Amino acid sequence: MSHPAFTFYSRFVDDIRAGRKTITIRDESETNWQPGQRLSLFTNPEQIPFGTIEVLSVTPVPFDALTGEHARQENMTLEELRAVIRTIYPHLPPLYVIRFRLI
Secondary structure (H helix, E strand, C coil), X not given: CXXXXXXXXXXXXXXXXXXXXXXXXXXXXXXXCCCCCEEEEEEECCCCEEEXXXXXXXXXXXXXXXXXXXXXXXXXXXXXXXXXXXXXXXXXXXXXXXXXXXX
């Protein structure tokens, strides 16, 4: 069975596979997923498949409300997480935490 595609930068593949990364923070364009939905994972930009996740929740989070717990779930420090988000989303649009589990 084919699942909708979801991409991550290649640098996150090992952390996802090892269970060290259990959330992703995205902008509104990537938040139409529902709890229980399964997504096929691909690297960005190479489009190499590397697994399947199940969406557990999609929750809005203001940038200023990011915590050390979010950073831990991303396998980063809070400073690293904030820097990565600023790089990907320089205008800091509304953000959402997508919690998932690898299946």
